[in-house]
Amino acid sequence: MVRALLVDDHAVVRAGLRALLEASGRAEVVGEASSGxxxxxxxxxxEPDIVVMDLAMPGMDGVQATRRIAALDIETKVLVLTAHDEDECLLPALNAGADGFLNKSAADTDLMGAIEAVVRGHSYLPRRAAELIARQKKQRRGAGEEPEPLSDRERTVIELTARGFSAAEAGREMCLSRKTVEGYISRAKLKLGLANRRDIVRFALESGLLRPEAEE
Known part of the structure; x- marks a missing residue:
């Protein structure tokens, strides 16, 4: 049973989400919040398994709240659920540490599946995610900006991920929590414009972090 915290400044939206999740029989709503x-x-x-986070709220918005939650030393995931255009909201949400992104228009059919995917450690992103990340990378290059350098820990988690380590396994190797490792992976992917594990492996090979098996 997935333990969920619902965050939206509209009580009627939270009530609808609660009814949807409880009707599935696979989630328990352990709390609600009306602000960041x-x-x-x-x-x-x-310390819920997942926070279902709205973005547009008075005071601390969903992006700021996501960043604060991602910085906590807990295993909680964040799934952004918003009616706003993903072109405007997706990258800020991912930069803040969100683990998934779902438009409210698809909540009635896709919400529970998105929650379960994120809780299992997968990213749940719209098909346009890779395109938006690639566009951001191209714009930075066009403006003459160098990619933001990786920290030592980001380089390590990229190397371990490319070698096939799961986030939990990399965490044990680095004496970090799985949540912390996943945060490093997300930030590194955004810095480098990578969309998935295949991109990570290619980058690791091209940068020398990983050598082809024939050379090892």
Whole structure:
């Protein structure tokens, strides 16, 4: 049973989401929040498996709240659920540490599947995600910007991921939590414009972090 915290400043939306999740029989709503500040506070106290996060809220918005939750030393995932255009919201949400992104128009059919995928450690992103990341990378190059350098830990998790380590296995290798490792992976992918594990392997080979098996 997935433990979920619902965050939206509209009570009617939270009620609808609660009914949807509880009807599935696969999720338990352990809390609700109507603001970003409340979401961070309840995430710290409840440590749910997942936070279903709206973006547009007064005060601390969903992007800021996601960043704060991602920085907590807990295993909680964040799935952004918004009615806003993904072209505008996707990259800021991912940069903040979101693990998945779903448009509210698809919530009635896809929400539970998105939650379960994210809780299992997978990213749940729209098909346009790779295109948007690639576009951001192209724009940076066109503007003459160098890619933001990876930190030592980001380079290590990229190397371990390319070698086939799961986030949990990489965490044990580095004495870090799985959540922390996944945060490093997400930030590294955004810095480099990578969309998936195949891109990570290619980058690791091209940069020398990983050598082809024939050379090892």
């Amino acid at each position: 500040e409340e979401a961070v506070r309840k995430a710290r106290i409840l």
